[in-house]
Amino acid sequence: xxxxxxxxxxxxxxxxxxxxxxxxxxxxxxxxxxxxxxxxxxxxxxxxxxxxxxxxxxxxxxxxxxxxxxxxxxxxxxxxxxxxxxxxxxxxxxxxxxxxxxxxxxxxxxxxxxxxxxxxxxxxxxxxxxxxxxxxxxxxxxxxxxxxxxxxxxxxxxxxxxxxxxxxxxxxxxxxxxxxxxxxxxxxxxxxxxxxxxxxxxxxxxxxxxxxxxxxxxxxxxxxxxxxxxxxxxxxxxxxxxxxxxxxxxxxxxxxxxxxxxxxxxxxxxxxxxxxxxxxxxxxxxxxxxxxxxxxxxxxxxxxxxxxxxxxxxxxxxxxxxxxxxxxxxxxxxxxxxxxxxxxxxxxxxxxxxxxxxxxxxxxxxxxxxxxxxxxxxxxxxxxxxxxxxx
Amino acid sequence: xxxxxxxxxxxxxxxxxxxxxxxxxxxxxxxxxxxxxxxxxxxxxxxxxxxxxxxxxxxxxxxxxxxxxxxxxxxxxxxxxxxxxxxxxxxxxxxxxxxxxxxxxxxxxxxxxxxxxxxxxxxxxxxxxxxxxxxxxxxxxxxxxxxxxxxxxxxxxxxxxxxxxxxxxxxxxxxxxxxxxxxxxxxxxxxxxxxxxxxxxxxxxxxxxxxxxxxxxxxxxxxxxxxxxxxxxxxxxxxxxxxxxxxxxxxxxxxxxxxxxxxxxxxxxxxxxxxxxxxxxxxxxxxxxxxxxxxxxxxxxxxxxxxxxxxxxxxxxxxxxxxxxxxxxxxxxxxxxxxxxxxxxxxxxxxxxxxxxxxxxxxxxxxxxxxxxxxxxxxxxxxxxxxxxxx
Numbered sequence: 001x002x003x004x005x006x007x008x009x010x011x012x013x014x015x016x017x018x019x020x021x022x023x024x025x026x027x028x029x030x031x032x033x034x035x036x037x038x039x040x041x042x043x044x045x046x047x048x049x050x051x052x053x054x055x056x057x058x059x060x061x062x063x064x065x066x067x068x069x070x071x072x073x074x075x076x077x078x079x080x081x082x083x084x085x086x087x088x089x090x091x092x093x094x095x096x097x098x099x100x101x102x103x104x105x106x107x108x109x110x111x112x113x114x115x116x117x118x119x120x121x122x123x124x125x126x127x128x129x130x131x132x133x134x135x136x137x138x139x140x141x142x143x144x145x146x147x148x149x150x151x152x153x154x155x156x157x158x159x160x161x162x163x164x165x166x167x168x169x170x171x172x173x174x175x176x177x178x179x180x181x182x183x184x185x186x187x188x189x190x191x192x193x194x195x196x197x198x199x200x201x202x203x204x205x206x207x208x209x210x211x212x213x214x215x216x217x218x219x220x221x222x223x224x225x226x227x228x229x230x231x232x233x234x235x236x237x238x239x240x241x242x243x244x245x246x247x248x249x250x251x252x253x254x255x256x257x258x259x260x261x262x263x264x265x266x267x268x269x270x271x272x273x274x275x276x277x278x279x280x281x282x283x284x285x286x287x288x289x290x291x292x293x294x295x296x297x298x299x300x301x302x303x304x305x306x307x308x309x310x311x312x313x314x315x316x317x318x319x320x321x322x323x324x325x326x327x328x329x330x331x332x333x334x335x336x337x338x339x340x341x342x343x344x345x346x347x348x349x350x351x352x353x354x355x356x357x358x359x360x361x362x363x364x365x366x367x368x369x370x371x372x373x374x375x376x377x378x379x380x381x382x383x384x385x386x387x388x389x390x391x
Numbered sequence: 392x393x394x395x396x397x398x399x400x401x402x403x404x405x406x407x408x409x410x411x412x413x414x415x416x417x418x419x420x421x422x423x424x425x426x427x428x429x430x431x432x433x434x435x436x437x438x439x440x441x442x443x444x445x446x447x448x449x450x451x452x453x454x455x456x457x458x459x460x461x462x463x464x465x466x467x468x469x470x471x472x473x474x475x476x477x478x479x480x481x482x483x484x485x486x487x488x489x490x491x492x493x494x495x496x497x498x499x500x501x502x503x504x505x506x507x508x509x510x511x512x513x514x515x516x517x518x519x520x521x522x523x524x525x526x527x528x529x530x531x532x533x534x535x536x537x538x539x540x541x542x543x544x545x546x547x548x549x550x551x552x553x554x555x556x557x558x559x560x561x562x563x564x565x566x567x568x569x570x571x572x573x574x575x576x577x578x579x580x581x582x583x584x585x586x587x588x589x590x591x592x593x594x595x596x597x598x599x600x601x602x603x604x605x606x607x608x609x610x611x612x613x614x615x616x617x618x619x620x621x622x623x624x625x626x627x628x629x630x631x632x633x634x635x636x637x638x639x640x641x642x643x644x645x646x647x648x649x650x651x652x653x654x655x656x657x658x659x660x661x662x663x664x665x666x667x668x669x670x671x672x673x674x675x676x677x678x679x680x681x682x683x684x685x686x687x688x689x690x691x692x693x694x695x696x697x698x699x700x701x702x703x704x705x706x707x708x709x710x711x712x713x714x715x716x717x718x719x720x721x722x723x724x725x726x727x728x729x730x731x732x733x734x735x736x737x738x739x740x741x742x743x744x745x746x747x748x749x750x751x752x753x754x755x756x757x758x759x760x761x762x763x764x765x766x767x768x769x770x771x772x773x774x775x776x777x778x779x780x781x782x
Binding site for chain 2: 041042043045046047048049050070071075078079080085086087313314316326330331332334335337338339341342344345346348349350
């Protein structure tokens with residue numbers, strides 16, 4: 001690849017495989033290990049872009065599937081791309097659309113060419129393929145594009161998992177070819193009605209293979225052979241046991257190219273992220289901080305706190321007295337609980353802001369501890385704090 | 392009254408009765424004419440306190456009825472009062488609860504003593520009286536307390552309107568007596584389970600009399616006889632014609648004590664507010680900017696804009712290019728429309744922030760024009776801008 005993205009490892013922790021680094025894109029840099037808040041429909045739910053910037057989000061994720069259906073990539077492309085459309089000048093990663101096609105659509109039809117599916121909004125018929133996913137992501141102009149993959153269902157037999165990863169790898173090759181074509185040949189982009197708003201889009205390949213370690217190795221080897229700017233571990237956090245997930249991550253992460261960012265997709269709890277960082281993973285995304293916030297579940301340094309609990313009715317303390325976020329600086333548990341119980345929008349806003357800040361602060365603490373060589377101590381102390389349990 | 396509130400008129404426009412001034416409370420000052428965003432349940436819907444401060448809100452309104460039912464005034468009082476509970480250190484006005492009892496409850500029972508009603512949340516039985524309303528508002532510790540009134544239903548016969556205003560005035564006297572008792576006698580507060588968190592609460596009386604001008608005069612005269620820190624025109628914007636409303640306001644506003652703030656309750660559209668300022672009104676509140684925002688209706692200097700309209704799908708312009716709010720500085724109509732159509736919380740947040748900012752900026756422009764002696768020119772130009780109509 002032609003340096004669509006620079007990745008520099010700045011520190012590796014001696015006791016663990018944890019590493020700190022910096023990824024540079026055409027929309028600036030972000031430090032790793034990084035957590036990417038999920039901006040499904042062009043918005044990290046309930047938060048303004050200003051809040052995200054102030055909380056320290058240096059990269060966010062957009063969902064190709066959702067933005068394709070609404071407002072549509074030609075609209076976003078015509079308005080200058082996703083960065084301009086949502087007014088976010090820092091890096092954006094877009095997923096391939098594959099995961100949502102598989103998780104939101106019962107009536108999909110898979111073929112070598114791609115996936116036919118019906119919109120979950122209005123039932124209209126659509127078709128996604130590696131080429132189409134690249135067209136959309138090129139139209140959006142994200143800084144990191146994900147190859148179109150089949151997220152292998154769980155559980156899967158070895159045979160099924162093998163067939164699935166082989167399909168994913170053929171699609172990865174087609175993804176790479178199509179994205180290069182779009183970038184290098186303006187007529188190709190014109191032909192599908194878009195203009196190229198970001199010529200320096202990096203492309204990540206996605207490792208599949210379910211819980212079969214040798215299939216994970218095979219998937220990775222083939223992807224490395226094709227060559228990507230970064231590599232992601234997909235098909236986890238889809239129903240398998242935690243033990244299986246970490247068996248895969250601990251096996252495959254150390255085999256992933258050292259000079260490229262390693263991204264564990266869709267993970268996870270604070271505990272999961274800390275453990276995966278210890279295994280050498282650099283990037284994460286998850287809807288958990290925002291989704292749980294809207295359900296009244298708040299993350300704290302002493303474990304999860306359910307703000308619906310009546311014990312917080314008169315509680316003048318901040319959500320987490322160890323937290324330095326804008327919510328904890330100003331509001332009490334009693335107020336946030338009142339907002340939640342009253343169904344007020346501000347309850348979702350403040351809860352989401354706190355949870356996203358908690359995740360981002362956790363990543364920052366990890367990065368600092370890796371640089372200082374104290375990651376193991378941070379991990380042990382952080383995890384024992386979480387385990388105290390507040391719910 | 393003992394100077395619970397200072398009011399200074401700083402400029403009176405020569406061509407109209409419009410006046411600019413400053414009200415000072417124990418939580419600081421606000422300039423008039425002032426618009427008070429409505430914080431029904433201890434939150435101006437969808438906005439953070441930081442957003443309100445940045446948008447220039449210098450006083451907000453809290454609803455006694457809603458806060459009484461949830462989370463309850465003993466809870467708020469115990470946590471230090473409404474200012475501390477919601478983290479808002481600028482002035483707060485609380486209404487008396489009367490309006491909501493009448494508008495949200497079919498099953499209310501009115502007597503000389505007060506009003507029995509059922510909670511709109513869980514059907515539980517409650518009783519509000521002038522004394523109870525003062526107990527609640529003292530517990531909340533707002534800077535401006537409203538006397539407990541009966542909002543005369545519309546339409547009303549002359550007889551009904553007379554009986555209603557006389558009841559309201561007897562309740563006004565009882566309100567004044569009770570609030571003084573609570574402030575002067577700590578045992579009285581203790582006896583109802585509250586502590587006095589704000590000793591310098593001002594009390595406003597509410598003029599009723601429906602659309603009968605001589606009844607409005609009678610109501611005002613009796614209230615002035617009792618003596619209040621400010622006077623409000625109630626019982627308007629409840630279904631009467633616009634013409635009737637302005638007949639009442641233009642008749643009664645000039646008769647209201649010059650040395651006290653004049654407050655027109657529950658009004659209204661930008662046009663209504665500008666006209667009422669021209670008649671000498673100083674204070675306003677209305678749910679319109681926030682409620683309409685959540686329904687996709689945005690205020691602009693060229694009239695209302697319905698963001699649902701498909702014509703805005705690809706519109707890269709800000710909501711109002713003459714607006715200096717944080718939303719117009721950053722986001723396009725196309726993005727706000729996308730958020731609205733996708734049911735995203737951020738759509739409500741940005742729309743509410745824009746609309747509230749529009750109202751606050753309009754008040755600021757009016758204040759400046761009054762001080763400069765150009766209010767008539769401002770009014771004519773502003774109203775003709777609105778009339779261009781964008782919807």
